[in-house]
Amino acid sequence: MVRAIVGANWGDEGKGKITDMLGEQSDIIIRFQGGSNAGHTIINDYGRFALHLLPSGVFYQHTTCIIGNGVALNIPYLQKEIDDIVSQGVPKPNILVSDRAQILMPYHIDFDTYEEERLGGKAFGSTKSGIAPFYSDKYAKIGFQVSELFDEDTLVEKVERVCEQKNILLEHMYHKPAIDPKELLETLHEYRDIVKPYVCDVAVYLREAIKEGKNILLEGQLGTLKDPDFGIYPMVTSSSTLAAYGAIGAGIPPYEITDIVTVVKAYSSAVGAGEFVSEILDEKEADELRVRGGDKGEFGATTGRPRRVGWFDAVASRYGVQMQGATEVALTCLDVLGYLDEIPVCVGYDVDGEVTKDFPVTAKLKKAKPVYEKLPGWKEDIRGITEYDELPENCKNYIEFIEKELGVPVTMASNGPGRHEMIFRKK
Numbered sequence: 191m192v193r194a195i196v197g198a199n200w201g202d203e204g205k206g207k208i209t210d211m212l213g214e215q216s217d218i219i220i221r222f223q224g225g226s227n228a229g230h231t232i233i234n235d236y237g238r239f240a241l242h243l244l245p246s247g248v249f250y251q252h253t254t255c256i257i258g259n260g261v262a263l264n265i266p267y268l269q270k271e272i273d274d275i276v277s278q279g280v281p282k283p284n285i286l287v288s289d290r291a292q293i294l295m296p297y298h299i300d301f302d303t304y305e306e307e308r309l310g311g312k313a314f315g316s317t318k319s320g321i322a323p324f325y326s327d328k329y330a331k332i333g334f335q336v337s338e339l340f341d342e343d344t345l346v347e348k349v350e351r352v353c354e355q356k357n358i359l360l361e362h363m364y365h366k367p368a369i370d371p372k373e374l375l376e377t378l379h380e381y382r383d384i385v386k387p388y389v390c391d392v393a394v395y396l397r398e399a400i401k402e403g404k405n406i407l408l409e410g411q412l413g414t415l416k417d418p419d420f421g422i423y424p425m426v427t428s429s430s431t432l433a434a435y436g437a438i439g440a441g442i443p444p445y446e447i448t449d450i451v452t453v454v455k456a457y458s459s460a461v462g463a464g465e466f467v468s469e470i471l472d473e474k475e476a477d478e479l480r481v482r483g484g485d486k487g488e489f490g491a492t493t494g495r496p497r498r499v500g501w502f503d504a505v506a507s508r509y510g511v512q513m514q515g516a517t518e519v520a521l522t523c524l525d526v527l528g529y530l531d532e533i534p535v536c537v538g539y540d541v542d543g544e545v546t547k548d549f550p551v552t553a554k555l556k557k558a559k560p561v562y563e564k565l566p567g568w569k570e571d572i573r574g575i576t577e578y579d580e581l582p583e584n585c586k587n588y589i590e591f592i593e594k595e596l597g598v599p600v601t602m603a604s605n606g607p608g609r610h611e612m613i614f615r616k617k
């Protein structure tokens with residue numbers, strides 16, 4: 191059975207925690223898009239971890255963790271992340287890297303940095319992990335596939351050819367030092383030696399695994415609203431964040447993905463710029479939620495930047511779960527809202543005096559004003575509760591209100607950052 195775990199919002203919904211939890215019953219966990227640009231925070235028996243590239247299944251010995259072909263593979267970072275978790279007492283994980291994954295090159299990070307510099311105040315707020323230049327090159331057909339590291343003649347020729355093109359940009363557009371093809375080739379040789387033990391024809395591996403009835407998890411990064419097609423373009427990421435892309439980014443038939451667990455946060459948070467209709471604009475009110483949010487406040491796992499916070503947005507989240515094709519919803523961070531007398535929920539967008547419940551394109555989104563409905567708070571610490579029926583009445587009402595707005599069953603309600611802080615409900 192193949193199950194995807196994906197986000198409905200701007201990312202940081204708590205996918206890492208859900209993957210870590212569901213990983214216990216899984217044989218294989220796959221990252222299928224993105225790179226080391228966003229983090230998953232995981233708190234388990236080994237400690238607190240912020241994973242960026244490794245799948246969240248690396249804490250189990252019985253799982254195989256795969257970096258799929260859709261991922262932007264930063265090879266030294268992969269090595270560093272493996273070394274880091276091992277040095278914190280985690281047994282060495284079983285890792286496979288697709289031979290079709292493409293390599294995030296050192297110059298992708300440089301170009302990302304230079305471009306943000308060039309744009310100045312109009313920058314995208316990139317994490318400067320090289321993701322946009324990486325995917326641009328992939329689709330411009332000048333990317334390097336892992337398999338090419340093992341084909342020296344092709345590699346030498348391609349390094350020369352790509353450097354020629356990159357150096358024109360470096361010299362004339364960015365006024366930065368040129369890339370030395372010899373040095374780059376040496377770096378790629380080092381990458382080859384690091385990645386060699388993990389390289390695998392993942393599509394074949396997964397075909398067999400599916401035949402054998404293995405439990406497979408696809409782990410998404412970021413959320414629907416950061417998808418390049420369906421998100422808040424252009425303030426999006428550069429690879430698809432949708433479960434549908436899981437089939438492509440891992441190399442499995444789309445119909446095998448039968449369960450799409452979409453993670454939705456009980457309030458909203460977003461890193462970086464971009465449209466965010468239900469954002470709390472009052473600094474004091476925002477700070478109150480920000481410091482209580484997540485496990486250590488709402489601060490980015492990769493950048494440490496304070497996240498923008500807002501109320502639950504039913505318009506964006508419904509769209510988010512619909513575009514994911516959610517079969518069930520995991521609602522996270524409910525415990526965070528226990529301090530509020532009343533909880534505003536954004537139930538519509540007012541665009542030029544007309545209220546809509548459908549998430550619009552970016553140009554209209556810029557004009558949207560939130561229409562709020564207020565629900566009574568439960569004013570209680572709900573951490574430690576394990577049964578749905580033991581939750582305060584107003585908390586259950588909040589969950590059921592959200593479920594109705596989403597139109598998808600909320601099967602899991604998360605009331606704390608820990609692996610087992612989860613209340614299960616029947617579908």
Ligand code: GDP
Nearest residue numbers: 202203204205206230231484485523604606607
């Ligand atoms: P991801 O990228 O979707 O995996 O999300 P992040 O890990 O970036 O952010 C989610 C944050 O919320 C992390 O700090 C988690 O530890 C934390 N978290 C997850 N679920 C819960 C929950 O139910 N309650 C609280 N308080 N924190 C949670």
